[in-house]
Amino acid sequence: MTQLWPAPVAPAAVRATVPVPGSKSITNRALVLAALAESPSTLRAPLRSRDTELMAGALRSLGVEVQDGPEGSWQVTPTALRGPAEVDCGLAGTVMRFVPPVAALASGRITFDGDPQARQRPLGTVLDALRELGADIDGNALPFDVHGTGKLAGGAVTIDASASSQFVSGLLLSAPRFEQGVVVLHEGSPVPSLPHIEMTVSMLRAAGVDVDDQEPNTWRVAPGKIHALNVEIEPDLSNATPFLAAAAATGGTVTVPGWPAQTTQAGDAIRHILGQLGAQVQRTTAGLTVTGPEELTPIDIDLHDVGELTPTVAALAALAAGRSRLRGIAHLRGHETDRLAALQNELNKLGGAVEQTPDGLLIEPRPLSGGNWHSYADHRMATAGAILGLKVPGVVVEDIATTAKTIPDFPGMWAAMLEGSA
Numbered sequence: 001m002t003q004l005w006p007a008p009v010a011p012a013a014v015r016a017t018v019p020v021p022g023s024k025s026i027t028n029r030a031l032v033l034a035a036l037a038e039s040p041s042t043l044r045a046p047l048r049s050r051d052t053e054l055m056a057g058a059l060r061s062l063g064v065e066v067q068d069g070p071e072g073s074w075q076v077t078p079t080a081l082r083g084p085a086e087v088d089c090g091l092a093g094t095v096m097r098f099v100p101p102v103a104a105l106a107s108g109r110i111t112f113d114g115d116p117q118a119r120q121r122p123l124g125t126v127l128d129a130l131r132e133l134g135a136d137i138d139g140n141a142l143p144f145d146v147h148g149t150g151k152l153a154g155g156a157v158t159i160d161a162s163a164s165s166q167f168v169s170g171l172l173l174s175a176p177r178f179e180q181g182v183v184v185l186h187e188g189s190p191v192p193s194l195p196h197i198e199m200t201v202s203m204l205r206a207a208g209v210d211v212d213d214q215e216p217n218t219w220r221v222a223p224g225k226i227h228a229l230n231v232e233i234e235p236d237l238s239n240a241t242p243f244l245a246a247a248a249a250t251g252g253t254v255t256v257p258g259w260p261a262q263t264t265q266a267g268d269a270i271r272h273i274l275g276q277l278g279a280q281v282q283r284t285t286a287g288l289t290v291t292g293p294e295e296l297t298p299i300d301i302d303l304h305d306v307g308e309l310t311p312t313v314a315a316l317a318a319l320a321a322g323r324s325r326l327r328g329i330a331h332l333r334g335h336e337t338d339r340l341a342a343l344q345n346e347l348n349k350l351g352g353a354v355e356q357t358p359d360g361l362l363i364e365p366r367p368l369s370g371g372n373w374h375s376y377a378d379h380r381m382a383t384a385g386a387i388l389g390l391k392v393p394g395v396v397v398e399d400i401a402t403t404a405k406t407i408p409d410f411p412g413m414w415a416a417m418l419e420g421s422a
């Protein structure tokens with residue numbers, strides 16, 4: 001039975017300090033790089049959630065040792081990659097797009113599958129690209145099989161990455177181990193979520209890999225060794241956004257400790273977004289502190305680079321003083337669910353007036369009333385429902401447990417945030 005979670009109404013302005021677990025995107029890149037590195041790695045403060053456990057499981061099934069170390073760290077020991085293996089991708093874009101290139105370097109048959117919704121997510125581009133680079137793969141979407149020979153030629157490939165930046169990141173992460181490295185050329189509408197590709201490039205370089213990204217839409221990775229990682233994973237800034245939004249929505253103050261001064265995480269953009277919505281935002285050595293305004297200012301914004309922030313921004317826009325427009329996010333139709341349709345449906349069910357445009361949403365605030373908020377197995381839909389519930393009595397979020405995709409205990413963190421605010 002679907003779990004029903006009555007979203008708590010904020011008793012007053014929310015005042016809290018909320019430590020946030022490690023970044024999904026950095027953790028899963030670090031796991032892949034560590035699996036392909038020349039010697040053992042240590043990942044400190046990694047995210048331990050469904051998506052990262054699935055990544056660890058996928059790599060383990062290929063023979064890599066991923067072991068618990070002190071204080072929640074992961075020790076990763078690379079080995080010769082081998083099948084036969086079965087990889088469960090769950091609903092994780094990073095697993096379904098980053099692991100097939102690793103599997104192409106293994107020997108034996110590796111079968112990939114995932115959640116029912118994962119079978120709908122765009123993937124064919126990655127599999128076609130791998131075939132062009134020398135891999136033997138049956139299928140174009142989940143489920144599919146990779147028949148590895150223990151090596152991959154690599155070389156140049158042209159892809160259309162307008163549906164997901166992860167197509168590019170997945171090819172680049174394994175490319176130092178391809179015999180010729182890789183040159184990925186993008187042709188098509190602009191690639192979304194570019195900061196995520198910058199994160200991939202910067203983590204490859206930190207591991208000693210030669211990457212050339214000077215030309216727009218072209219990434220060149222030279223073949224070579226990947227050095228072992230010894231890293232501390234930053235907090236997940238996108239997962240921080242529902243908690244910061246709680247301050248913005250209630251005129252309260254929330255601090256997220258450990259906000260990095262410099263980062264490639266897309267979630268860092270929330271500082272400017274919350275500023276545009278009328279909040280005061282300050283980054284100090286204590287972390288990022290957000291203080292909400294009396295009334296939220298409507299926003300007209302292109303979220304193409306930071307699409308994963310859309311559910312949080314849409315929830316706040318629905319509580320703002322006028323009409324908002326979110327643009328540049330057509331690719332969200334291929335995320336965990338069709339997020340544009342999901343936000344439109346759920347906000348309108350509560351009495352909102354939300355329309356889809358070809359590349360985004362028009363959000364006209366209306367007085368909202370309680371009702372069931374369907375999550376569509378999407379962690380960020382569930383957290384968007386929680387944000388609205390702070391201000392709208394009677395919002396009941398279905399399947400709050402789906403937040404475990406990237407946050408191990410969202411309901412507990414939300415309750416702890418509200419406890420000190422009464």
Ligand SMILES: O=C(O)C1=C[C@@H](OP(=O)(O)O)[C@@H](O)[C@H](O)C1
Nearest residue numbers: 025164165166192193196307308
């Ligand atoms: O590489 C990554 O870690 C991610 C890239 C982005 O994907 P898209 O480019 O598909 O939006 C982002 O939305 C996702 O949450 C994580």
Ligand SMILES: C=C(OP(=O)(O)O)C(=O)O
Nearest residue numbers: 091092093094308335336
């Ligand atoms: C799009 C997202 O996830 P994934 O890594 O599964 O693509 C997300 O977390 O918002």
